[in-house]
Amino acid sequence: MTPGKTSFAGIVERAAPALVIVAVLVIWEMFVRLRGIAPIYLPPPSTIAVYLFRMLADGTIEFNLGVTLLRIFAGFAVAAFAGVTLGVLMGMSRIVARIADPWIAALYPLPKIALIPLLVIWLGTGEVYKIVISAITAFFPIVISTYAGIRQTDQGLVKAAQDLGANRRQIQMKIVIPAAIPSIFAGLHLGMGVTVILVVAAEMIGSSSQSGMGFLLIQSGQVMETEKVFASLIVLAVVGALIIKLQEWIDRKVAPWTAYRDEH
């Protein structure tokens, strides 16, 4: 579509990101080999690739990633359901908002990792602990965004609906909630981000289950298998990017109008 697409400058622009990645890998490889750096400190990319394929071949990655993803989706599902429900209720009822507000104000700024000792005492170090810590963390951005979205409904749309004969209940169901969807999705994106962080962190700290990408990372680190640490990090980065892409795809499917929402 751009006129420069087939021109030399256009080709350079499109190829540049991939070229830079290749260049970084080549420099890294040469730097490590020429300077004779020990692989415990910095393994060369080629070795990391070998380890990555080995870990994929013997199922280490598949198993641990699968377990981590299950925990992420479980924690996220709990947080999404609770957060969206409470956010909508707060937006619709002033009493609910007034009661919930001081709790959210007090608990939101608290670093949720600080709750780990308490949760371990209460819940032990099993699955429930990891799901609860990630759900608690993801809950706050979701509830706050949902509430904000409901409150910031364009009053022009509300008046227009009222003029066209909508009653209060119809305005809430047909106008206020759909109008809040972009905000709700923004909250869900933030919530998903922190769920990933918290699940991996919980797998690293005080988990008895000996599984998951966080466990794989910490275990490889403790025995100085730096190649496995890098391989695990690459897997986490790729999976994180895929989760974001998946969310964006769902957004477009569920609410295609958000692409045009600035010009209604």
Place this chain on the structure above:
Amino acid sequence: MDVIVEDVTQVWPGRGGASVVALDRFSHRFASRRFSCLLGPSGCGKSTLVQIVGGLETASSGSVRISDPALPGVTRPVGVDSVMVWQNLNLFPWRSVLDNVAFGLEMQGLTKAERHERAKSLIASVGLSGFEGHLPGQLSGGMRQRVALARALILERPIMLMDEPFGALDAQTKIVMQEELLRVFDETHKTILFVTHAIEEAILLGDEVIVMTARPGRIKEVLPVGLPRPRSLEMVNSKAFGALFDRAFHLIREEVMTSMAQQAMALEAK
């Protein structure tokens, strides 16, 4: 339907306890099946007035009575017989053209089949067939305007309140939409209250032009427009049109100056 506005005053609470009088004892009888244009500088309360007539704002004092000329003495509640067409359209961005137009019928509880059938015929009548499944954000300004018009017309309410509906359109699209509205008026003969700050538009469309003063909004003069119907854009070149334009321009000029001075003062006060 007649719309009888009596002594309507609207006062907004202003900064630091001072209050702003948006409308000051506005009285007028908008006669049934007549096209009335409210012309005035920005901030003169003309938008507020149509919202009060539509039951979407409550006046600080005064009254609005809606009554059928065939049943004098019976006053109907505000809002029931009127429908708004908004300056910024207020289309529901997540609803397709079809579901935007059908919204009013959906609220009345009509079945999907019934409301879609009627919405489709209205969409066709405003020339948007084939765009039923589009979202408002995918349409041009003129097409969105037609959706807003169809969404209002589907309810078949006898009073249509229009708040600068064509203000945001480009000049050519505006002309087409004005012709469209004239056609609708000739076919339906609704009672129309049309807010504008464009003198030409007010004269071309209206049976009367109510020139308003700068804030606080009062009636400065009511100009009857004697131009024959059906109206067409060529009338803009007629002698009668020119005379009306001069008169309206003379009246509005002073008010615009006053309004600009008010705005400058408000800015300085900040």
